[in-house]
Amino acid sequence: MNQSKRIRPEAMIFDMDGTLFQTETVLLPAYHKLFDTLRSEGLYTSPTPPQERLLGSLGMLLEDIWKVVMPDGSPQAHARANELLLQLELEGLAGGETQLYPEVKETLEELHRRGVKLFVASNGLEHYISGIVETHGLAALFDGLYSAGKHGTLSKVDLVKLLLDENGVKSAWMVGDRSSDVEAGKKNGLCAVGCAYAGFGHDEELKGADVLISSFAELLKLYEEADSE
Template identity: 60%
Template sequence: MNDNHKLPKPEALIFDMDGTLFETDTLLIGVHERIFTTLREEGLHEGPTPPVEKLLGCLGMLLEDIWNIVMPDSSEAARKRADELMLQYELEGLVAGEGTLYPHVETTLRELKARGCKLFVASNGLEDYVKGVAEHRGIAGLFNGLYSAGEYKTATKVELVARLMKDHGIGAAWMVGDRSSDVEAGKGNGLPVIGCAYAVYGRQEELRGADVLIRDFRELLELQHSRIE
């Protein structure tokens, strides 16, 4: 962890979901193959399944942008159907016990909440998926709010975080995430950004501009404790 002593004490921490709290590939690898098997069966996709690494590299983006990259020559009908199948298969996987949180996420969140921090999620994902991960992995009750682009129809994460802060009257907060969209969301709302360098989905340069990089989720406890007045 590269500590930055200029960070203010936070009243709230705002977390991205995929690649920050949830180790998404533990769910998405199987989902990805099922999506394209179904699309081929329904005549909406021809040829082999795109590499799953392409999909994982898009995590943090809005769905419409994801499919434009993963299957750029697809029809609008195929992309719409892929949206439906992704959510269906993700929720089925979560119910079946697939997908894991990153190490130490639950215990760290519980300790932060016990210290009086307000906890939020701000994700570019779909509402049912974001809430489904939190509920099925037993952390939903730790959050003061679970915000998603799918629910609030925001075009950027900057807008989503602004909405969250306004709704809850949040002044001092830290944005915690692994992608450039998280850095932008924090900086666009005047917040310090904690970059999650343990995540494998984003390239390291995406976290350029983050105030602190952490390589273990537990480092948040030390970082937050050092700001207690």
């Protein structure tokens, strides 16, 4: 991390998929059920696209994801996919088989105990984000959950700016695994912490991050080593 950035922040802002939450534990079963349903409803006739397309698109706005995953799909198929994905993901969360990354809850609890304000900023849907937080017992730890689905922002940069403005946050670290997270941090004058453990993106995804972590628990060490002022 650059010396000028080694200031202990008042807040940390987290992406959700690939940062806090092991997305594939709910996403991949939902993905295959989604295409089975689209075909049964006559909205899509091709085989299910490779799931790697979906995993490689995480971090995008949902409307852009479907353009990548099924470019041959109609607007009606894309709209129905939005509905189905949320429904199936919420069913998966209710099933209790999903997972956070190792030591996420413990690390968040310790940061919260030390007075750090914690936020989520995700390009996902509102009920999906809140569903993960509720399912895994994280609700009491966060000062706010911000999603593109709820706030209608066109980019992660705009979403993070809104978060900062609404909460009067002056110093924060942006923590995430995609280029959109790094961009959101840098363009809002924040330290960008890149999570290199999910493996959904390409090597260039985290180019420009101030520091990379290979496990979530490393975040607490970075916080402890940062200057208080």
